[in-house]
Amino acid sequence: MFRKYVSGLILLVAGLTIGWAALAAKAQQPPAPGQNAPAAHAYKPTPEDAARPNPMKFTENSVNRGKRVYSTQCAMCHGDTGTGNGDLAKDMNATPPDFTNPATLKDRTDGELFAIIGAGSGVMPAQGDRMKDYHKWDAINYLRFISGRVPAKSTPDEFDPDHPTVVMQQQPK
Ligand code: HEC
Structure with a gap:
């Protein structure tokens, strides 16, 4: 009688462990194609x-x-x-x-x-x-x-493409 419970319990624990392992493995799988893994760039800069x-x-x-x-x-x-x-x-x-x-x-x-x-x-x-x-x-x-870098202070004569009446150095494209 008691042995019956013990083997039932062992089966249950084993079943839970396998189920959990299967779920954990699934969670670790890389995203399917088209789902975009980070850094999987379609474009490689030259x-x-x-x-x-x-x-x-x-x-x-x-x-x-x-x-x-x-x-x-x-x-x-x-x-x-x-x-x-x-x-x-x-x-x-x-x-x-x-x-x-x-x-x-x-x-x-x-x-x-x-x-x-x-x-x-x-x-x-x-x-x-x-x-x-x-x-x-x-x-x-x-x-x-x-990302943490600190920009330089702006100066009054700094080029401003959105307000180009402010004095300009060379105009970027
Ligand atoms: C529709 C969603 C979406 C929009 C809108 C979007 N991005 Fe992204 N961006 C992503 C995803 C997803 C990635 C990572 C996957 C990849 O690089 O293919 C990414 C990657 C990048 C990277 C590459 C980083 C590296 O690893 O070198 C840069 C830079 C970037 N984005 C800048 C921008 C800028 C700037 C804008 C706006 C002008 C923008 N993104 C708009 C979704 C987007």
Whole structure:
């Protein structure tokens, strides 16, 4: 009688363990194709892309303009603060990287980011000619800012493409 219970109990414990192991294995599986694993870029930046310099100085004005671009064009996926938890990304089952972690974009040059933003990546839409180039560069400066870098103070004579009556140095494309 007692032995019967014990063997029943052993079976139950074994069953639960197997079930749990199966669930854990499922949770660890990589996302199915089309579901976008992080860093699975559809676009591989070339050496020329990587070498392209950012014509927009890393200043407070540029970061502020970049923030406007980011809030309206990127935050729905990359999240309000850049951690990657935007509602649209959740709906699409996509997992954008955490831009607030300084390690995320550490090895990317501004030129590479410019190329990725222009070409799109996985579910991320290609900005190409849709967005002004200087807005892309400003958005990149904003990404550097949320990763922890401190922009230079803006000066009154700083180039401002959104208010071009302010004095200009050379105008970026
Ligand atoms: C529809 C959702 C979506 C939108 C909108 C979107 N992204 Fe993304 N983005 C992603 C996802 C998902 C990834 C990660 C997967 C990948 O790179 O293919 C990503 C990756 C990136 C990367 C690559 C980071 C790396 O690993 O090097 C950059 C940079 C980036 N996004 C910037 C932007 C900027 C700037 C905007 C706005 C102009 C934007 N994204 C808009 C979904 C989006």
